[in-house]
Amino acid sequence: MSTNSGDGIESVLNETRTFPPPAEFVEQANIKSEEEYQQMWQRAKDDPEGFWGEMAENLDWFQKYDKVMEGDMPDTKWFTGGKINVSYNCLDRHLDSWRKNKAAIIWEGEPGDTRVLRYQDLHREVCKFANVLKKLGVETGDRVTIYMPMVPELAIAMLACSRIGATHSIIFGGFSADAIADRNNDAEAKIVITADGSWRRGKELPLKKAVDDSLEKSSTVKKVVVVQRTGGDVEMVPDRDYWWHELMQDISADCEATELDSEHPLFILYTSGSTGKPKGVLHTTAGYLLGTQMTSKWVFDLKEDDTYWCTADIGWVTGHSYIIYGPLANGATTVMYEGAPNWPNEGRFWEIVEKYSVNIFYTAPTAIRAFIKWGDQWPNQYDLSSLRLLGTVGEPINPEAWMWYHKTIGQERCPIVDTWWQTETGAIMMSPLPGVTATKPGSCTFPLPGVVPDIVTKDGESLPKGSGGLLVMRQSWPSMLRTLYGDHERFLETYFSEIEGCYFAGDGARTDEDGYYWIMGRVDDVINVSGHRLSTMEVESALVSHPKVAEAAVVGFPHELKGEGICCFVSLTEGEGDDAMEKELIQHVRQQIGAIATPDKIQFSPTLPKTRSGKIMRRLLRDIAAGRETSGDTTTLEDASVLESLRKKDE
Numbered sequence: 012m013s014t015n016s017g018d019g020i021e022s023v024l025n026e027t028r029t030f031p032p033p034a035e036f037v038e039q040a041n042i043k044s045e046e047e048y049q050q051m052w053q054r055a056k057d058d059p060e061g062f063w064g065e066m067a068e069n070l071d072w073f074q075k076y077d078k079v080m081e082g083d084m085p086d087t088k089w090f091t092g093g094k095i096n097v098s099y100n101c102l103d104r105h106l107d108s109w110r111k112n113k114a115a116i117i118w119e120g121e122p123g124d125t126r127v128l129r130y131q132d133l134h135r136e137v138c139k140f141a142n143v144l145k146k147l148g149v150e151t152g153d154r155v156t157i158y159m160p161m162v163p164e165l166a167i168a169m170l171a172c173s174r175i176g177a178t179h180s181i182i183f184g185g186f187s188a189d190a191i192a193d194r195n196n197d198a199e200a201k202i203v204i205t206a207d208g209s210w211r212r213g214k215e216l217p218l219k220k221a222v223d224d225s226l227e228k229s230s231t232v233k234k235v236v237v238v239q240r241t242g243g244d245v246e247m248v249p250d251r252d253y254w255w256h257e258l259m260q261d262i263s264a265d266c267e268a269t270e271l272d273s274e275h276p277l278f279i280l281y282t283s284g285s286t287g288k289p290k291g292v293l294h295t296t297a298g299y300l301l302g303t304q305m306t307s308k309w310v311f312d313l314k315e316d317d318t319y320w321c322t323a324d325i326g327w328v329t330g331h332s333y334i335i336y337g338p339l340a341n342g343a344t345t346v347m348y349e350g351a352p353n354w355p356n357e358g359r360f361w362e363i364v365e366k367y368s369v370n371i372f373y374t375a376p377t378a379i380r381a382f383i384k385w386g387d388q389w390p391n392q393y394d395l396s397s398l399r400l401l402g403t404v405g406e407p408i409n410p411e412a413w414m415w416y417h418k419t420i421g422q423e424r425c426p427i428v429d430t431w432w433q434t435e436t437g438a439i440m441m442s443p444l445p446g447v448t449a450t451k452p453g454s455c456t457f458p459l460p461g462v463v464p465d466i467v468t469k470d471g472e473s474l475p476k477g478s479g480g481l482l483v484m485r486q487s488w489p490s491m492l493r494t495l496y497g498d499h500e501r502f503l504e505t506y507f508s509e510i511e512g513c514y515f516a517g518d519g520a521r522t523d524e525d526g527y528y529w530i531m532g533r534v535d536d537v538i539n540v541s542g543h544r545l546s547t548m549e550v551e552s553a554l555v556s557h558p559k560v561a562e563a564a565v566v567g568f569p570h571e572l573k574g575e576g577i578c579c580f581v582s583l584t585e586g587e588g589d590d591a592m593e594k595e596l597i598q599h600v601r602q603q604i605g606a607i608a609t610p611d612k613i614q615f616s617p618t619l620p621k622t623r624s625g626k627i628m629r630r631l632l633r634d635i636a637a638g639r640e641t642s643g644d645t646t647t648l649e650d651a652s653v654l655e656s657l658r659k660k661d662e
């Protein structure tokens with residue numbers, strides 16, 4: 012087994028190291044053998060109704076479904092005729108057993124305050140807040156926007172919505188007022204739940220202020236509930252704004268979970284596409300719950316006494332599925348941390364692992380690259396011996412980061428699950444099974460049961476092992492998105508028009524000679540910044556909305572920490588552009604979209620490289636942004652001198 016770490020990119024293309032699961036792990040694993048996995052996978056492929064019907068016995072139903080699945084992809088309906096509730100499955104069903112006193116959420120605030128909510132505590136808070144929602148006029152089917160820090164009230168709010176069948180739309184705290192307004196309007200949200208502010212590296216981010224600004228542009232919102240977190244000054248508008256703690260004072264803790272149809276809309280989560288406005292990915296009740304519950308059990312090998320920690324923010328799908336719904340459906344103990352990994356110092360994550368004896372740790376490659384940069388002295392100060400399993404998600408992990416994670420954090424003892432999935436897929440699709448799969452650094456290995464991927468040409472022809480192509484899914488799965496909210500046409504167009512009869516993920520991928528899957532990144536105009544998708548289109552429209560910008564082209568470039576950085580080529584209506592202008596444009600993008608879209612580089616140019624038909628040649632801009640020689644054909648360029656002038660500026 013080579014552990015040479017000096018071979019950079021080479022090893023990505025030609026990774027031969029393999030790591031079989033340690034014998035002690037296999038012995039206790041939920042899925043123990045290759046045969047068991049193969050059998051499950053084949054059965055789910057050949058007889059999805061039989062397989063998923065059996066799996067659905069792991070859920071608590073108010074009324075059993077008539078049919079497991081109805082209709083072909085993309086419009087498959089799952090568990091039709093069934094009545095079920097997600098909040099009931101995450102809470103109530105655990106209360107009949109000793110689990111009522113088990114920690115559901117162990118929460119750690121950034122300043123160091125902590126809270127533990129046992130299952131019965133969480134259940135009581137959720138019932139109370141569900142009654143608050145009802146009192147504020149929220150009904151089954153209404154949309155509720157949540158814009159909150161990582162505090163327990165966020166989990167309570169989500170579960171309260173699902174308890175009464177209100178559809179939540181969570182917006183990550185790094186989005187701006189304008190972005191909130193767009194999402195409120197698209198979802199026609201009736202109320203917003205927020206906090207005064209959010210702690211970030213000891214500073215307060217004013218969340219309520221952003222909500223106030225957004226409401227000038229979103230007219231459907233009638234009420235705002237505000238959690239007091241930082242104690243910062245906020246303006247409370249009478250008859251519109253209410254303090255969480257006041258509403259929760261005299262409210263009943265009795266609230267039966269509403270019996271909802273299997274296909275009742277559970278949540279909307281906005282994500283970037285290659286064109287136009289953000290897409291409201293819609294997930295429904297039973298299929299999503301089943302997907303997150305089963306994958307949590309298979310991939311994270313959850314056991315009754317595990318302490319499980321996923322470091323994502325609940326504002327992204329990872330937090331929805333693997334901090335809240337999946338773990339709680341399994342009756343697990345989930346850790347939730349409010350703040351930054353480097354506050355008050357770079358050892359904070361490892362301090363938390365030691366403090367709570369975390370057994371399962373799930374994070375993103377972008378975080379791992381930051382840990383590497385900060386140095387081994389941070390993890391080395393803490394006792395990490397409780398860890399038994401590690402995971403990654405969000406982008407391809409470079410083999411050297413994988414090796415560091417394996418050695419320095421996993422101490423060569425813990426299997427690593429590299430989980431490939433998307434906001435749209437709801438749950439993990441491809442991943443090693445930690446007690447079965449021999450892992451290869453950088454590969455998400457194999458599909459989980461119920462997932463039937465293929466790699467195809469643009470014409471939909473299956474490619475042989477070893478060739479790269481488009482990643483598609485040939486079979487429907489329970490936690491698949493059902494539509495893009497309010498735009499079913501766009502749903503069909505985006506995911507099902509590219510390759511006949513298949514779901515197209517937007518990623519390129521290849522398999523190797525052993526059939527392992529390797530994700531090669533996005534093939535559309537979407538860039539992956541710190542494990543999150545951003546549309547280059549959206550950043551471009553933000554730029555051109557500035558009165559001094561005539562034209563803009565945005566591309567990704569390799570970035571040491573973020574995976575991809577944002578590079579903007581801008582031509583102004585007048586003048587050359589200077590540092591002040593650069594600052595102004597960066598600020599403008601942050602205001603339009605939010606801090607997550609902050610450009611890393613802005614390069615001014617009087618013209619942009621275009622084809623004779625006027626299409627911006629992004630391929631060339633990508634080369635320039637990455638500081639590479641121009642690859643491929645430039646003969647279609649309308650004005651060849653543009654390239655030269657852009658390159659000079661970059662020096």
Ligand code: WT7
Pocket residue numbers: 282327328329403404405406407408429430431432433434435455516517518530532533539542543544
């Ligand atoms: C895109 C989905 C799924 C939660 C976080 C991101 C990339 C995700 C992996 C992985 C290689 C990955 C893909 C995918 N991606 N996980 N393990 N290996 N790439 O959710 O914002 O919906 O982004 O993230 O490109 O399409 P998202």
